[in-house]
Amino acid sequence: MSALPKLTPITSPWMHDLMEEKNVLNELLEKHESPINIHQTDAMEENFNSYKSVFEEFGLKHKVFFARKANKTKGAVQKAHQLGMGIDTASYQEYAQCLEMGIDGSNLIVTAAVKNRKLIEKAIDNGSTIILDNEDECILLQSVAETLDKKANIGFRVSGFFVNKRKLKSRFGFDLLDIEPFISEKLIASDRFDRLVYKGLHFHLNGYSLEERSFALTQCLSFSELLQKKGMITEFIDIGGGILMNYLKDQKEWDHFNQQLFKAVGRAIDPITYENQGLGIESWDGIMRGELKTYPFWNTISKGDSIRKILSHKTHTGENLAEIAKKLEIEIRIEPGRSMLDQVGITVAKVAFRKKDSSDDWLVGLEMNMTQMLSGSADFLLDPFVIYQESNENELAVKAYFTGAYCLERDVLLKRKLDLPKLPQVGDLVVFVNTAGYMMHFFESSAHLFPLATNLIWNRTIENGEIKATHFQNDANL
Numbered sequence: 001m002s003a004l005p006k007l008t009p010i011t012s013p014w015m016h017d018l019m020e021e022k023n024v025l026n027e028l029l030e031k032h033e034s035p036i037n038i039h040q041t042d043a044m045e046e047n048f049n050s051y052k053s054v055f056e057e058f059g060l061k062h063k064v065f066f067a068r069k070a071n072k073t074k075g076a077v078q079k080a081h082q083l084g085m086g087i088d089t090a091s092y093q094e095y096a097q098c099l100e101m102g103i104d105g106s107n108l109i110v111t112a113a114v115k116n117r118k119l120i121e122k123a124i125d126n127g128s129t130i131i132l133d134n135e136d137e138c139i140l141l142q143s144v145a146e147t148l149d150k151k152a153n154i155g156f157r158v159s160g161f162f163v164n165k166r167k168l169k170s171r172f173g174f175d176l177l178d179i180e181p182f183i184s185e186k187l188i189a190s191d192r193f194d195r196l197v198y199k200g201l202h203f204h205l206n207g208y209s210l211e212e213r214s215f216a217l218t219q220c221l222s223f224s225e226l227l228q229k230k231g232m233i234t235e236f237i238d239i240g241g242g243i244l245m246n247y248l249k250d251q252k253e254w255d256h257f258n259q260q261l262f263k264a265v266g267r268a269i270d271p272i273t274y275e276n277q278g279l280g281i282e283s284w285d286g287i288m289r290g291e292l293k294t295y296p297f298w299n300t301i302s303k304g305d306s307i308r309k310i311l312s313h314k315t316h317t318g319e320n321l322a323e324i325a326k327k328l329e330i331e332i333r334i335e336p337g338r339s340m341l342d343q344v345g346i347t348v349a350k351v352a353f354r355k356k357d358s359s360d361d362w363l364v365g366l367e368m369n370m371t372q373m374l375s376g377s378a379d380f381l382l383d384p385f386v387i388y389q390e391s392n393e394n395e396l397a398v399k400a401y402f403t404g405a406y407c408l409e410r411d412v413l414l415k416r417k418l419d420l421p422k423l424p425q426v427g428d429l430v431v432f433v434n435t436a437g438y439m440m441h442f443f444e445s446s447a448h449l450f451p452l453a454t455n456l457i458w459n460r461t462i463e464n465g466e467i468k469a470t471h472f473q474n475d476a477n478l
């Protein structure tokens, strides 16, 4: 069988330094008796600067909030805070933990999809801005603020934007067509919500379209002009997250993978995925349909460049969005999660067994499960690294799948069949890179009472040129 498509990930020197140190990795896995997620947060500075520099280029008032929902560690939050970012929180637990870490309420925003009384009380008490999604939340905030005898800083989440006459559907936020009458009737003409202090508008769009984000921001800017005429001043517009990052080194590999997947699903070549799964592509009676339903792991406009593109968008007046925001003295906010964690984490697990399945495919079982490295899209399309404990050069190359520990046929860690230089042995290590954004935490569960992976923070202290297991701090103890 011919070579399988490769998808070579972008990596950082720290990852390779660590992969050279198999004794340290062995020791850490032994000590924690679970898979390990290693975080090295230096890259967050470059990621942050990529955004910051673009806002500065436009001379715009701005604030970047790290969406901590993308990764559970305190280490990442502390780094974001040190860099001067705010933190976007999505639950009472995320919010309260930030306060415990010493972050001031003025640097926190609450965008939780469900906000209970306990969260609202704490957020109002600490003066954080709360992004409101519906009228029931307004009622809850008013009631809590009255009880506390305080005011509550709020932003309205807006959705239902129009993009080339198409309306973007969302289950979140106030519809663009309803928000104006709502504010006019319930905030301006009535004292029903007199404890709520309007500060700004917010949206977070599904997917990664820059065009949709430009249109949404255009509509929010126009709406804030309308509000200004009614005496309501918009201090900020928060355009949320969903800002792309690029995971892959080589566009040619990405294109080749896409072509081969198409051919394999159409049965023109041997399968390149487990059970010939199409990851969104299907063949119906020989007719190909559908599209790849994974994250766009290869893309050309990421991080700061995406923001530049959105802010440079010109409206019918010929002005761009940055100019309009500046004229209206509106601060532009963003909430990147995934892209802020680019190059920040790896996940390491040990090989438990090898076997051939009934299709004569090699399965390499790992001491981890599918929830410990899981993409919200159809698959995580990056080649992993194998660290062989022994260097036996005489063994032959194999094609294999990595499988996990849950009693589910579908616990296959990566759907892609992979070319390996030789069959891993029991005890060898497999390293999945760039997993800090969503992959390691978002779906993790502990069925069968398996422990969750241990989160370690490595600040890259190298004593006398040596990396030691003691340099890795357990995030739980930070």
Ligand SMILES: Cc1ncc(COP(=O)(O)O)c(C=O)c1O
Pocket (backbone or CB within 6 Å): 067, 069, 070, 088, 111, 204, 240, 241, 242, 243, 335, 336, 337, 338, 339
């Ligand atoms: C309100 C909100 N803000 C920010 C984010 C972060 O998005 P991303 O990690 O894609 O940047 C999300 C993700 O779901 C979100 O729902």
